[in-house]
Amino acid sequence: MGAFLSIPILALAAVLQVTVVPQFSILGGRPDLVFLLTITWALNSSLDEGVIWAFAGGILKDLLSAAPTGTSVVGLVILVFIITFIRQQIYRVNIISLVWITLLGSVLYQLTTLVILLLTGFQPAFLNRLGIDPLASALTYVILPTIVYNLALVFPIYRLVRWIQKRVGREKPFFS
Amino acid sequence: MRTWRSNRRTFLAVCLLIAIGLIVSSRLGLLRPIESIAASPLNFISGIFNRITLAVSGSVGDLADIETLRARNADLEEALIQFQGELVELREVASDYQRLAELLDYTSIATNQEQITANVIANADPNNLLRTIVIDRGARDGIAVGMPVVTKQGLLGRILNVTANAARVLLITDPTSSISGRLQTTRAEGTVIGQLSGDLNMTFIPLSASVQEGDLVITSGLGGNLPPDIVIGQITSRRQFEFELYQEAVVRSLNNFDTLEIVLVITNFQPVDLSVFENPADTGATP
Numbered sequence: 093m094g095a096f097l098s099i100p101i102l103a104l105a106a107v108l109q110v111t112v113v114p115q116f117s118i119l120g121g122r123p124d125l126v127f128l129l130t131i132t133w134a135l136n137s138s139l140d141e142g143v144i145w146a147f148a149g150g151i152l153k154d155l156l157s158a159a160p161t162g163t164s165v166v167g168l169v170i171l172v173f174i175i176t177f178i179r180q181q182i183y184r185v186n187i188i189s190l191v192w193i194t195l196l197g198s199v200l201y202q203l204t205t206l207v208i209l210l211l212t213g214f215q216p217a218f219l220n221r222l223g224i225d226p227l228a229s230a231l232t233y234v235i236l237p238t239i240v241y242n243l244a245l246v247f248p249i250y251r252l253v254r255w256i257q258k259r260v261g262r263e264k265p266f267f268s
Numbered sequence: 269m270r271t272w273r274s275n276r277r278t279f280l281a282v283c284l285l286i287a288i289g290l291i292v293s294s295r296l297g298l299l300r301p302i303e304s305i306a307a308s309p310l311n312f313i314s315g316i317f318n319r320i321t322l323a324v325s326g327s328v329g330d331l332a333d334i335e336t337l338r339a340r341n342a343d344l345e346e347a348l349i350q351f352q353g354e355l356v357e358l359r360e361v362a363s364d365y366q367r368l369a370e371l372l373d374y375t376s377i378a379t380n381q382e383q384i385t386a387n388v389i390a391n392a393d394p395n396n397l398l399r400t401i402v403i404d405r406g407a408r409d410g411i412a413v414g415m416p417v418v419t420k421q422g423l424l425g426r427i428l429n430v431t432a433n434a435a436r437v438l439l440i441t442d443p444t445s446s447i448s449g450r451l452q453t454t455r456a457e458g459t460v461i462g463q464l465s466g467d468l469n470m471t472f473i474p475l476s477a478s479v480q481e482g483d484l485v486i487t488s489g490l491g492g493n494l495p496p497d498i499v500i501g502q503i504t505s506r507r508q509f510e511f512e513l514y515q516e517a518v519v520r521s522l523n524n525f526d527t528l529e530i531v532l533v534i535t536n537f538q539p540v541d542l543s544v545f546e547n548p549a550d551t552g553a554t555p
Contacts (some may be wrong), residue, residue: 111317114392116525120464153306158400162290169283233464234396
């Protein structure tokens, strides 16, 4: 059930991301709803279900973006695997683990996306000679404000996701 | 039963291979028909959400700004009285220009522009590192890649890709956007490059050129990608580095890119393909 819920929930998040969220933009940073929903879902689901959420979220996000389809999938899939590994090392998810996962996850996800955009020609690597460093610029104007926003929103989104997961119930893995 | 997914490394590798396959296929355009069909319902819902969002944010903003608007209205009325005299004078100049232009058989590009109005259905790219918007007009309405997109406040960007009933606009603030610009007052030329901060950086301005805060920057038409004389923005500061052969300026667009509702697409402008001149060997020309 959780796997099937991914498409409507993440589609709504992707639509909100391009319509409502830009109204709350600081510099170039905005909260990343698809990222937050995917990592918070993965914290309390099976690896299979987390991977489905990563693919659904990444593809839906990229369909509304100029970036090639699959750009957001790479970072989200890597994060889901890392979260599954971390979950096995900790007793339960608490505020501190949620903060660390969001903080490091945001950095890793944004950097992965930046590298893919650089490789696919969607970021101006050639402008380095003009004194514009894409990495420094992305860190200052996009990655740092986005991390702050993600940290502020991860708690309400985690509670919402847990509420949905409790209603849906834990099922056996989607693939078996 | 053990499956290939039981081995996490294999599972991760397969997932990443699928994702990379998607990126490569998408970059090569192989997924375009599927992407176009899949994005249609999302664009439709985005259009509804965007209208509601802008209506709500507009109402909230109006209530908050009512005092500011009253003061601004008084200032503008005062300015209007001053400008009316100037307007009469400029109409005379325009009339003289028209007569002289007719004598020279010169037609202004601006008066011949054909434009299509479009609603913005997505105000931002979900990827924070890109600066694009989506409009509700596409190939069916005659929209093609490369067409300039403007508002009354000036240039917004160019059409990046088109589906049957929607088009994506690469904004001038995107870091990959590069436009040939000109200072309206001194006619000095430069290149206007987008920045993630939302500002624009005008570079390669000759050292001899006078650059003042408040100067308007317009398109020069050089390069053939955009028509000339469209407002890009206003100079907010300038920088001049020692030992550099040019100076730079920060340009602020007059558009608010977060609250765009209606835009105009210039449909009769044909971008000029100058690539044929880039390699003389290809054309058989001798150096």
